[in-house]
Amino acid sequence: MSIFSPEPAASTDPFQLERLAEELASRESSRPETSPVDLPVYTPLSHQNPFLSAENFDVEQFLLSRSYTSLQDLRTELRDYMATLKEALVKLINDDYEAFISLSTDLKGEGERLTNLIAPLDLLKLEISTSQAELRAIQEEIMRKLETRATIREEKALLHLLLKISESVTRLESLLSISNPGQEGEEDHADYELFKTSSAPTSDSNDEKSVQISLNPVFVPYFGRSPANTAKHINRVAVEYTQLFYHASKARSENCAFIDEIQWKIDRIQSSISSDLDAFFASTLSAITAEAKLSELEKSKIIPDLTECLRTYDILGLWRDAEEILRAEIMRSFIKKTVFMGALSAPHSPLLPRTPSIASSFPNPNTSYSMPPRTPFTPFTAFSAQQSAFPSALGQSKSSFSRTLDDSDDLLAKLYIQILRFVERDLSSIMEIADKVSIKSRTSASISGYLQSDVKKEDSGFDIMANVIWNEVGTAIMGDLGNVVFAAGRPDEFRKNYELTQAFIRSLELLAPSPQAIESMRAHPVYSIFGKRWQLPVYFQMRWKEIVGKVEEALALPLESSRKINVDGMDTLLTPQAAAVWVALTACWSAEIYIPELSHKFWRLTLQLLSRYRGWLNDIIQQNSYSASVASAPGKNSETSAGTSTPLPERSSLDAFSADESLLHKYVLLIADIEILKSSTMMLWEEEISIMLPDMEDYEEDDYALNPQKILESTVLATTALIAPMSKMIISILTERCIGPLNTVNKMRTDLRGRKQLPTEPQPWVSSILRPLKSFFGISGSDGIGAILKDDHLQDWGGQVFENVCDKYCYHVTALRKAEEYLQKLQKGKKSTATFSLFGSAPSKDDEGKDEERIRVQLILDVHALGKDAETLNIKPMETQTFLALSKLVQRSLSESSEPA
Template sequence: MASIRSPEPHSAADPFELQRLAEELAEREATSPPVATAFDEVSKAERDLPIYVPLSHENPYLRAEAFNVEEFLLSRAYTSLPDLRLELRDYLATLKEELVRLINDDYEAFISLSTDLRGEGARLERMKAPLKDLKYQVLTPREQGTRKILQDIQDNTEQKLKERSKIREQKAFLHLLLKISESITRLESLLLITVPSDGDRISSEVNALRDIHRSDDRGPDDRTRANRAKHLARVASEYTQLLYHVFRAREYGSAFIDESQWRVDRIKSTLSSDLDHLFASTLVALAAGREQGRETKASELERSKWVADVTECLRTYDMLGLWRDAEDVLRKEVVRDFVKKTIHPNALSTPHSPIVPHTPFAPSSAASGARPHTPLPTATHPPRTPYTPFTAFASKQNPFALSLHPSAGGAEAAPPIHMLDDRDDSLAALYNAVLRFVDRDLKRVMEIAEGVCAKSGARGRREAGEQGAGFEVMANVVWAEVGRAIMDELGSVVFAAGKPDEFRKHHETTQAFTRALEFLAPSLHSIEVMRAHPTYTAFERRWQLPVYFQLRWKEIVTKVEESLATTRLERLSSKAIAPFVTAQAAIVWDAINTCWSAEVYIPELSHRFWKLTLQLISRYKAWLDNSLPAFEPPSKVAAAVAAEKMGLTPGSPANLPRAATPNLPTEAASPESTAVDEISLQQFSTAIIDIKAMDAEVVKLWREELSVMMPESIDDGSDENIGPEAEPSYFVSLIFRPVRTFFGVGSADGPGAPLRDELLQSYAEEIFEIVTQRYIHFLSAMKKTEESLRRLKKNKKTSYSLFGSSSSRDDDGRADEEKIRVQMVLDVEAFGKDAESLGVSVQQSETFKILREMAGSTLTDAAEYDDM
């Protein structure tokens, strides 16, 4: 049998004696000293020749569960296929030899296996007999049985485990209480809070230390203030952890937590007080530094330190959730004093001291009264000055001011302040002072607060709907103080609608101030919160816009009615009223222009001015109808109109006179009739000229101005602009309710539920027909009544006036009737759908078709009547 060992030196498997050469090379390298060559950098594995590994049982490819031929051949890549075949044959012979040896070694035991197992069956039966008795003892429910013993052991084990678990929980709870106690003690020591048991001496010493710390906050030592800010931030972090631990401990109902709650509250109040004191002192120092207006590097360094302290304080406020406390400090320390000094009853009559702007603007610019901005339009323009609406807040761009130039020194230009034109306008000057103050002392604080909320996640909670999360300085501080001061101190002047010109100017200036103030807001969300603030809502309600409109309406309409009192068209030769030829048309057009001029128009009253414009045009039409003489067409024109009504086209053969009987010339017209015709021709031509001019001017006004100024939808909130109801009347659903209740339709059960399949449809059809006939009867009676009323109104002619006439009341009545008709159509459709749900064939009912046609025909008749 061939061996699986390495071949001999002169065998055919190793003709070049590679094995011997490899062994000699290894011995030479072991005995010779190492020589540092470049060849040493190559690893030994890269220098050695492939080692021949004979096949054996330890080969991983042969021991694998699934033999892979490709992997096995790749592992023997250095062996040729004839040599590999010889190796495999040698390995097969080795396996056979080992198998035969195993069989020979264990043959005797294999043969005696059957004889050794004789009698084992009876032995197994004897071993099985005690198991029955053991099973009986285990399953027998005796008081002292094995099962009860085991159950007792199990119960005792579970009880011990529960006790150990409870002990672990109590241990963890004790650790939690110890942690809470240590945290309270540590916080009291950090905040220098006295313990009642320490005695009065210690209390006085600690209070003295607290006074020293507070005095350091207002002192010139900025390092102490900065250290104090960081110290309070660390205390706040420790306090939040304490609150979390207290919350967890309250789940167990510990008396220690209840007794220690006053200490926790004292820590909170002390921390809040210290934080308020530090924040207030920092704000005062920052404001004082800005008022000095120094431009040195030292002042800039101090200012950056103060800003860092403000940021740290705001972070601490945000960590503790004391956003309103920070706003209250800012309101008391910075805003309230300025508002009291600036906004008072005599504020519009006293000059305002200039406010030094912040860096990089030169203080001399504000002090000298220079205004680096584009002024707003003033009220010194001709009456036909078109209204220029203010640009709404859509981007961080100034719609009515130029960019401010950087000051000397190469500093970059800061965002511009959106200033108002305060020339000859004391209210605008007051608003400019407020804008400069907000830009100088509050804008940076608002931006820092917004950034703190963004980093801490308060903005996300605020957007998710959590009320009161985050800082709202613009709404709760700036506008709350400024808006309330304007209403309380200057309300009788700013919101007085008795003088329309001043009222419109104040409204325009105030709206510009509001938009400019919104440009200083740190985010769009802060603007939305400001507009939703109760003070902002109350401020907007103080504008008595309906009163202002009534005054303007009286001014405009009075002139128009005075000019239209003369019911005669007189052409004037003056060119001042061009392109019109009558004074009445020029006055009506001037009234329309006045509604939309910059001196009268207010955007919030656009719906009212639009209605007044339509009323003026309608009034002019009524005046023309009453002023023009009755038109009597000639006989030929009358004949053509009659032929057209009969269905004959003018100029048809049936309408032409016979050639054999030509018409004889009529008698010449008298001088009186000729004069009357000349007067009528002149009046009609005058009316046509004014009508065409009015049409052209109104279309031009709409195309160039009104289409831009008017909102997408006009709704003044009054009953006259409310459309028809979008839902049917409530009583429609009550018609078939008794039927549904009796047969149990849509409910669990009813008295006639068993009869539903048999009688529901027939009963519903009978009720449907009866109700439909009653509807038809009522509609017929209503239509007859309306037709009689229309005849009376048509025969009764009344004059038209904008001051409330019968014609205007008739228009209101028509609108009400139209609403009733539309509502009736909705009710009929809803009634049909309700009947269909009960199995009634509504579409095949002739009675319902008549009812639907009657409901629709009333609308058509109303439209025809309105066109007459």
């Protein structure tokens, strides 16, 4: 057992390192975790350093990358790196030195060997050049032989082509029975000169040409055939000719002299084909017309021949030739028989109703004018290009245009009906067949395109409606009937003829086989010239003078003010001026005057007429303006001050009354006419103008600058705005008449002085206050001046007059209060100075109070009676501010302050 006692635990760790370590660990664990600090990493210089291995060494970037190294240390490091590089270089040289030495030893004797190799190269080069020259010569020889063979092949093909042309010419001459007696060049030349002489154009007319065509001797062999075989034969010849023409075109592009030599034969063949086709087509047309007198079955058998002829014309591209034959054989002869200079010279039928003239429809200044019933005008509508079916214009389902012609007994309408019947009977089937042939040829590519290569696309195909029918009809009408149809200087006849002609053109368009035919007809020069012959601006100028002249004559008349007004005639215009304007407005859109192409001009004239009427009304108002003192009637004031009211001037002379009566009469007439004209104009817009104006759906409702309805409404509103100054003048005159009895209020004290009892009834003059207003509106039993305006203006005008009367009443009551107050002050002053009365005692205070009470009760009764009387005029007194102020004013005693509540 040790003699030493064991040491405590602290003696083994005198510095308490374990405790300190534990505390440090606990503190470290209690700290928040933070990102470790990146310390700079020392990288020694090497070949992998990016700054040293870069293509362009950047000193600044290299120094910045070694910023943590001092310059002395960097210099030392660079020197060490340079020594490393030198050592690596020496090592590399030592490693490859043995191979370098052996290379120089191995190259000994190679120079002689290279010299021996160069010697045979010149010989090889010479041999190669020789071989190349020989090959080039062989290639050129082969190319020459190939070109010669190609030329021979082309010449052979051309010879075959010329043989085909020769065979086609021979075949066609055989098919056409063309004799060819000689084969020598001189005989051919003589035949060619004979052909040129016989085919030279002459100055004969078209009729003579048609006769020559029908008697062509070349066509004689065909008469032995049946029509069907003849049509097929001609079609076969045409197909053969198209092949000949195609082959000749190809040969001509090769500049073959053979084609120039036989060109006269090709021309002779073409002339023969055309002549034969024209003759057969003319005979076919003659067979299907009404003059041939064939049955429908026989005509139906000829239709295939006609179709074959038109198909042949289409193959050859001779559309205009076919149309010329059609014009000469059918259309021109009919036009000459139908449309001539004396066709419309017969007198008109007595049953034909005369077109009413606008001059006879203007008003008489001495009569009243009721609105005439309007006949809606049906404008011309454009033909729909999308219409698939083309109904007959003369069938059971007639169009509106043909019905217009049928319903008229005019000679021009009968002439148009005759033309339409002829076109439908003799030409409609031909047009349909030609249109089908043209459509089929456009959709199918054929060899005939070579024949049509020099023809414009828009000129290809048949166009019978434009070039045959309309060309003849339009030219004949303009040439023979122009003075009668276009009726220059006769507007009524012009309008009638224009309507009939437009109906005829639209009916003619309904007979067209397709919309394209209608477009071609409208694009035809004759159609354009025909449209210009209708001098629509001249027609409008004549109508303008006629309409405006009558309106100006009516506006120059004095305004009628002595004629009695018809109270029941609410749709009656009361003045000749308004009636003239209305007749002018309806005339612009009437069926006897309106023309759709002039819609914009008539629309502008309508607005001008309304503006002119507004200007005339404004002049009337300015001429009859009331004097400034009379016109300044008291205005509306909810809090009327009795002390500040100003009395209206009095006008009691007989002349002033007569002038006011005349002015009232004039203004009533004008206001009634303005309101009737406003409603009638807007009704005219809804029923007629909006339908006649074109493209109404293109205008937006909010577009005031372009919307015709908004423009018309603003023009009408500008006219109705003139009612306000006239209404103000009427209210001023009626107010002056109604306030006359109020002057009796100032004499009320004198009238009530001898009475001992309180009044129980209103004074008699109270019932006469509103009597002029009742008399004006005809409420008192007799017809008043403003009775026609009672329904529209009684409440408005009566209310304003009643307010003015109440305002004037307040003025008189206030004046009465001031007079009573002054008398009371005067009597009090006398009592204070006088001690006794020589002739008796002065009036007592009780008597004065009774007089005041009698006046107040009388005023209350009078005002209450005035309110009751106003209720008979549909006026609500308790809703009138001036009447309420008047009632409060009379309720107070006379001893109170004169200021109103």
